[in-house]
Amino acid sequence: MLTRVKETAELAGISVRTLHHYDEIGLLVPDTITESGYRLYSEANLERLQQILFFKELGFSLERIKQILDSPDFNREEALELQRRMLLEKRSRLDKMITMIDKTIQHAKGEIEMTNREKFEGFDFSSNPYEQEARERWGDEAVNNANKAVADMSKEEQSALAEETNAIYRKLAVLRAGAPDSAEAQKAIGEWYSFITRFGNYTPEAFRGLGEMYVEDERFRNNIDRFGEGLAVFMRNAMTIYAENLNKK
Known part of the structure; x- marks a missing residue:
């Protein structure tokens, strides 16, 4: 099933302009372009878009993402496993930071005492x-x-x-x-x-x-x-x- 650019943008939660930019830099080129110039995205395009957004969430540059996805050694399943591990690590770091911020707020209000060591426990x-x-x-x-x-x-x-x-x-x-x-x-x-x-x-x-x-x-x-x-x-x-x-x- 093919999806138009507006529908694809809504599915992914990004703008049409972003999809146009991805097309212009060769990061995500739609498999089909109609005679009228409409971009139509295939299932394979959507899978690649998902990979792009996963890597982008993890802080990779668009240039680096393109290099990874265009590599002949790229394996989608391996990439998903790697992304999952990286996201879990990111979540763990964020949870620690949030806990430290909550304690710092309580400390600032005089509700608890924090040692100097506790003030930096969330940083790794x-x-x-x-x-x-x-x-x-x-x-x-x-x-x-x-x-x-x-x-x-x-x-x-x-x-x-x-x-x-x-x-x-x-x-x-x-x-x-x-x-x-x-x-x-x-x-x-x-x-x-x-x-x-x-x-x-x-x-x-x-x-x-x-x-x-x-x-x-x-x-x-x-x-x-x-x-x-x-x-x-x-x-x-x-x-x-x-x-x-x-x-x-």
Whole structure:
């Protein structure tokens, strides 16, 4: 059974404009287009659309989704199993965050007391949702080394690591209105380079590529910009300059 674009949009809970965009970028091309130019979507199209929306919910970019679905090795059943596991993990993280927020509200009202440790129980930095992308860009060795270094840490050490990360972000956020090639900015971004190279070997090219990802990937950009709007772009520019200076040495 074929469905028209408006019906398909209503089924999926998205806009007609979104479906047109998916068609334009080759992500979801309807199997049939009538002589009058109407798009008609097949059952296979609807299955692909479902996959697109699952991956989108999990934070994948449209470009990455297209690469996955167009791969000759793509298996729909395997993808569904993976998506289910990822969604369950996401739900678990959200449940912990909601519980922590509820307790924090009660604490703010003076109804309960919270220890400093309890204030951060919902945050988990032991898993990295961008790991696969890192593997694709820089290979397994650097990522495996970084994962092992973090996995070998105690919970207290991991919490200290997270705070150290945030401290560097906050320092860079203060500098983001200035020039990325200033002495202060380059000193701060140098601290970031020293920090991440404690957990893996990053060449200047890999460091520059990481900066590009901070801007290109919406998830990275939104997370970094929580410390200050425009921080991701500032870091990308500062990292590019720092990498170029490293290559000159």
